[in-house]
Amino acid sequence: MHHHAPRSRIPRSIAVLAAAALAMTAASVVAAAPASAATTTVAINGGIVGRTFDGVGAISGGGGNSRLLIDYPEPQRSQILDYLFKPNYGAAVQLLKLEIGGDANSTDGSEPSHQHVRGDVNCNAGYEFWLGEQAVARNPNIKLVALPWTAPGWIGGGNFWSQDMIDYDISWLNCAKGHGLNISYLGGWNERGHDSTWYKNLRSALNSRGFAGVQIVGDDSGWSMADEFGDTTLKNAVGVLGNHYVCGYLSQADSCSTTSNARNSGKPLWASEFGSQDDNSGVVPYIRTVNRGYLDAEISGYMNWPLIAAITPNLPYSTVGLMDAGSPWSGAYRVGKNLWANAHYAQFTQPGWKYLNSSASGYLGGNRANGSYVSLKSPNNSDYSTIYETSGTTSTQTVNVTVSGGLSTGTVRVWSTDMGSSNPSSYFVRQADIQPNNGSYTLTMQPNRIYTLTTTSGQGKGTASSPGSSSLGLPYNDNFDGYAVRKSPRYFEDMQGSYETRACAAGRSGTCLQQVAPQRPINWQDDSDAYTLVGDPSWNNYTVSLDVNMQQAGTVTLLGRANTQLRPQNRQAAYQLRVTNTGGWSIVRHGTDNSNTTLASGSRAALGLNTWHNLKLGFSGTQITAVADGVTLGTANDGAFGGGMAGVGVVGYQTNQFDNLSITPNAGPVLSVLRGAESGRCVDVPGASQTNTTQVALWDCNGGVNQQWVATGSRQLQVYGSKCLDVSGGSTADGAAVIIYDCTGGANQQWTVNADGSVVSVASGKCLDATAHGTANGTLLEIWTCNGGANQRWSRT
Template sequence: MRIDGGALGRTFDGVGAISGGGGNSRLLRDYPQAQRDQILDYLFKPGYGAAVQLLKLEIGGDGNSTDGAEPSHQHTRGDVNCDAGYEFWLAEQAVARNPSIRLAALAWTAPGWIGGGNFWSDDMIAYDISWLDCARAHGLSIGYLGGWNERGHDSGWYKRLRTALDAAGYGAVQLVGDDTSWDMADEFAGDPALRNAIGVLGNHYVCGYLSQAEQCSSTQAARNSGKPLWASEFGSQDYDSGVVPYIRTLNRGYLDGGLTGFMNWPLIAAITPNLPFGTVGLMGAASPWSGAYRVGRNLWANAHYAQFAQPGWRYVTGAAGGYLDGNRANGSYVTLAAPNGRDYSTIYETSGATAAQTVSVTVAGGLNAGTVHVWDTDLGSATEHFVKRADVTPSGGSYTLTLQPNHIYSVTTTTGQGKGTAASPTASALALPYADDFESYAPRTLPRYTEDMQGAFEVRPCGSGRCLQQVVPQRPINWQGDSDAYTLIGDPSWRNYTVAVDVNLQQPGTVTLLGRAGTQLRPQDRQGAYQLRINETGAWSVVAHGTSGNVRTLASGSRSALGINTWHRVSLGFSGSRVTATVDGVQLAAFNDSAFGYGQAGIGVVGYQTDLFDNVSVTANGVGDGIVGGLLRGDESGRCADVPGASTANDTVVTLWDCHDGANQTWALTPAGELRVYGTKCLDARGGGTTDGTPVISYDCTGGTNQKWTVTAEGRVVGVASGKCLDATAHGTANSTPLELWTCTGAANQRWHRS
């Protein structure tokens, strides 16, 4: 392998991630400042963690763009709020840590007033420019702007946008087109105005969606276009188990397709884990009330690039990049050289290799032939991530390096790299009672621990104080399916509680109160929850809203009219299978139903009425409120960890079974970290085993570390002794599927929720 500083190719544009495409960063701002700063340092601080170089921000449009709805800066025409949401705040934090970070922006949705519902309109051009004006007011310089996420392109619109940007003083903003294919490059020869308008060609999932990224692609027309080519979105995979396709995309995207810029979706999973992509990103931050977070392996894969090469470096061509021994299965490598003509870094990935490999390197062309520093990540290890290894001293400009299988190595002549040492506190549930009267917030902001799924719920002046209002008056231009406007509140592990809120209807229509809002599938109208629905005439119903979008009416009736512009208090209560509903303290319904056993609270409207809400409260209903004890329900199966036949015998293998609230399914997490059933038996790794496939059993509690578990905010149940996860064998979902220990992958058969 020869690294020749005189053989330079394309310019490196950076590696980074996307905040947006679904409210993914929403809960980050609600973290205690100490932990919030730690998370931000891990994401953006040079020489500490991911050191993100490219950050794409969503231009919010009030519609759900995967895991939530990002608020618009202009819900209605002309009413501009430059402090809307959290994207500008996040970008300010990123720039404060790394002033050289490159910022991009893209819309997924848009307010319904734009273009009479037509995204590709001059209204949308003006909307984008007003967003750029807001970014400028926050001291932010946006370098790149896209069109409509994954919705193709309108070439005439891009050309009009270029003209408008130039006229508005944004001539330096480069346009990125078009996110769904490389087809725009095919138009350049016949449309020089379009070619001149576009600064970067982007495409999504160039190495395959949810694939292992073994091979990547672009087109000849794109490569010959003279434009930088970007993986303007890749990823969508768990922050731990997605690390192999992550590093492969960075290496192989360049080797196979000539790509030079990369943005993972998303930046962080700062959302509750009941949402569709709850463990996807570089980090997890699902528990702002406890301050707990998780640094993912994907973050260290990004660090292997961003701490070793900067935008403006050049890829070294020839033998300085390729596949080890010409075989994709052995892994890949690329080399980048600094503008100073001396420094270089080589990034190797051996994710498919089965044995150690030795590479021989010769340095030429004026590059530094001195000592190289080696940083290493073991992709299969729970702890050996981004570790500084022994330096290598070349002899006569040559050196050898042994590469172990399933590793990432960054080999560099530069210094300044580092690994952050901040540690997360232990995750815990959001304690009950919980209440919010919205008086402590600035107007037009988002209250803590809320996640808008559709529409926008903002604090607004209300009488002599403040309350929460749904402020979107019409259906947005959606990116995924439409739904009623609603927001989720609090902790998905809540189980037995009463949620209550004051409501004030501003127009004829229906308000909704949600309880036990657990699993949500895509689109957002597939939120599993109980709902109390009541309109201004007094007609009401309590329904079970399923994850398939089906609605089952459990009780219904009518009471005296609520009317318009008057306050009423509504509540939903849960105790085991008992469900109750009240309005103004008068019971509407009481019945038994077991469709949903746990989940968040929520409020909403049917459609897009601008109704008011105030004085939310969530109070526990007796023992088993979801904080100390309850079921362990598998995300993939929907079934619960069960001691078969309610056996009390030692060494009984724990299995999956339909959830039924029986004593043999009720697991109490003790302060010592035990998961106790019947009060005296513990979840145990058979024989103290720590290897993959060790059966998980119930056994007399002994205090041994093989009976100690950590329950994470993301829903993992991790053995203290083994470091391995509670796993439904072979992704089984049927009754009697045995549980076992297995290396933590982040897969759904290793995610559990207390209920």
């Protein structure tokens, strides 16, 4: 329990003015004045120090999450990078973890190795070194961390805990050094336990090969390494103990934990991965983790997974991070509340500051339900910052603050974020300054806010704004000749294996695309065929054409209408044209359950090896056509997938080459969105579910196939080509849920789309309605008596 000291004596006028000024912004959004909760006395004594703060930041990797950022046009690319890294602008990330790629999927994609085969080192592989350079250019004081999730198959004959892996890590560190990057911390194997002997050998190798200053993080899986610190060689090898989701996975992070052995180890303790939540709705667990992690477990370093969701919206976790940017062709991006939660720390503290203990940090009113606060002081022993969070409360919280121990008693600057608001102008707002009286002041805080109080200055909120999102136009072509070799072509997202530009083989000049991982990698999640996706998930009626040169016996795949992917990456919904070197072919529907349904098959003359052939896979409505070398192989009729990306793959890890990608539009039913006039959000099938009775909801418009609706001649609104917008149970009552269901032709699946924007159920005469005028993501849709409200008006663009 926290015991409250007597209230500090400060003039009532100062207390009232400070509280009123801080409450002004919130007053306009809180409908009724919140009840008042207990007052907390906060004694900030610069002489009562705790652990050293190591920083707050995020992870690029685990994996592929940053992929599309490098393909963004200017000025948007620099705007995004500024929001992430530029001091006093946005997140001001202090710790940046980079994935050491290994040619295998590590959640949202496969990050390329710098050494696909033993001894062939390419220090310009991928985009992580580029991202590190961009981060350091904006903030030279940023601390860089490196960690592998996967590794090429040649490592240790398939054994990760091998000397090969130590050498591989050090070769990556040498590459980083060549890019001007000083890596401060290196981990072992993400979430795969540890081999203590390997960690000791890694320390010896780092010391002897020029990287004695690199600290080892152990073990990114749990706290158990601390239980082995009776082995002093192991203890001395490890610089930091790191664990993941110390406040719970996908939880509200109410409480956090460590172990006594870890806490007493003498090592810094890190939440070396936390997060995994939407960049807006994850803000409460975000700020709770970085506050309560210290209060409950003395955690002193934090990295959110991931830094950014720069991936197309059909992939898992496409809005998870500090911000998301999945539309490089339009330049559109979203700055999340999570980014401002990070700013509430990183713009007001720096690694090397000291946490302040006793009542300088704690739970408001001694009750974690009221919120929490953490104070830190600068190495100058004068400046300090306190970060408060009042998440989950319905009452105002008042703090009486006294400052002592040599800390500044000067002006206190106040910044706040309304975590419950959907208006970005309510995030990271400079409030009225407080002038302490003899080191004392009072602050009254509104519910569900973050507040940072600081004696530092210079903070700022970035002003760059995103353009509107738009789809990638067709036709789209890439002959790969415009790239240097060993590059990832624009808009390609590798899912497994690694696709790079290489000199064309088999008598063809110029540059081609090649799958260059020649064997199964050491995977972090399940294995799959090596494949890559390209383009916009909103594409629907098109033909994808590609030249193919098979280097080894096996099967090549051409993908179309690739839409929802579930984990692991073998659960990629798509149509595939599969062709073997001996001439066997099939049109296959691959489902999110990793099933293959053959829709058509046959054989043709052998393609052979080391010779070029052209393959095409075309879509028009439910008609699918496969062509090889200008001759139709076969057709199929299937309506499971209404749209999605193109892609190319191999069954296994053959090093086949590809050239002259061409994606051309076809005639067919027009897919369009239903965008709410009041919310600006789209009618969406949650989780891209294809399960009958799934209730539709509002969600940010993202071009996903679960937001694409075909208005048919029979008044249906179809999604996925086979499901219809329906009213649950055929009900005609106000409030009846609007769902998807197999198309039956019933009146409960018929809708009239009117010029005024209303979408009216033929069966009931009632309107498609966003429940209770909700505008937030996840607002469920229903039918309701038509009233002309903005929550009943929809546009098709």
